[in-house]
Amino acid sequence: MxxxxxxxxxxxxxxxxxxxxxxxxxxxxxxxxxxxxxxxxxxxxxxxxxxxxxxxxxxxxxxxxxxxxxxxxxxxxxxxxxxxxxxxxxxxxTHAVLEPELHAAYDGDPHLVLEARQLLERHEAAVLKLKPKTREVYLRHRLDGQSYAEIAQALGIGVSAVEKHMMKAIAAVDRSLGRP
CATH class of the missing domain: 1.10.1740 (Rna Polymerase Sigma Factor; Chain: A)
Incomplete structure (x- = not known):
């Protein structure tokens, strides 16, 4: 043109x-x-x-x-x-789930046992620092195995709210465990 x-x-x-x-x-x-x-x-x-x-x-x-x-x-x-x-x-x-029964195998190395306990304690401390609703969403999903839709229905919130709570929880736990 x-x-x-x-x-x-x-x-x-x-x-x-x-x-x-x-x-x-x-x-x-x-x-x-x-x-x-x-x-x-x-x-x-x-x-x-x-x-x-x-x-x-x-x-x-x-x-x-x-x-x-x-x-x-x-x-x-x-x-x-x-x-x-x-x-x-x-x-x-990429988030690793801490499941004590899977990590409880004792191989005789007390140093590894101590590290595992400390990691579990840091994880528990991070979860306890979460806001109550965020903690509840996180525990329902990670421990109880509920889907986001099930959690949303049980708590009377939207699935996007569940996603936001999970993002906050995962980020807080990762920070607490020193993950990027």
Whole structure:
């Protein structure tokens, strides 16, 4: 397409959209990074903010956005939710469950027995430090073997709330046991 065939009205609208997005970025980027930093690390917050603006720019190219600030906020919340799900899934897959009956085999090494006891005590202490509802969700899932849906129904909360409690519990236990 040559410059002769470009619709001047379309070109002006595109330029206007770019100006609006640039102004929005200058106004909202610092606040968005602060918002995301409270929920992630600073470096990750900057990456998420960049991704949010990239998605906003893509959406603005496809359609006219009535409230770009609100759309940007929704994108940021969705990115946080997606991140939490992937982190939660990773922790669920890598989190070791302490089951005393499985770890109780005595092989005659008192040092190993002492280490196992200390690990179990640290795990129990971490669980006891959890908020009551988070502790109950964690214990129902880990000890009683209940599914998230069963826990949600028993406690009268949503499955997403159960997921959030489990993420908090797993993170606290991992921190207490010195896991990254």
């Amino acid at each position: 040559t410059m002769d065939t470009v619709d001047p009205v379309l070109a002006e609208a595109e330029t206007d959209t770019h100006r609006q997005l640039d102004a929005l970025f200058r106004r909202q980027a610092p606040a968005l990074v602060r918002f995301l930093s409270r929920r992630t690390g600073r470096e990750e917050a900057q990456d998420l903010a960049q991704e949010a603006f990239l998605r906003l720019t893509d959406a603005a190219g496809r359609k006219m956005l009535q409230k770009p600030e609100a759309y940007l906020a929704r994108i940021a919340r969705n990115l946080l939710r997606d991140r939490a799900k992937s982190v939660s899934g990773h922790r669920e897959r």
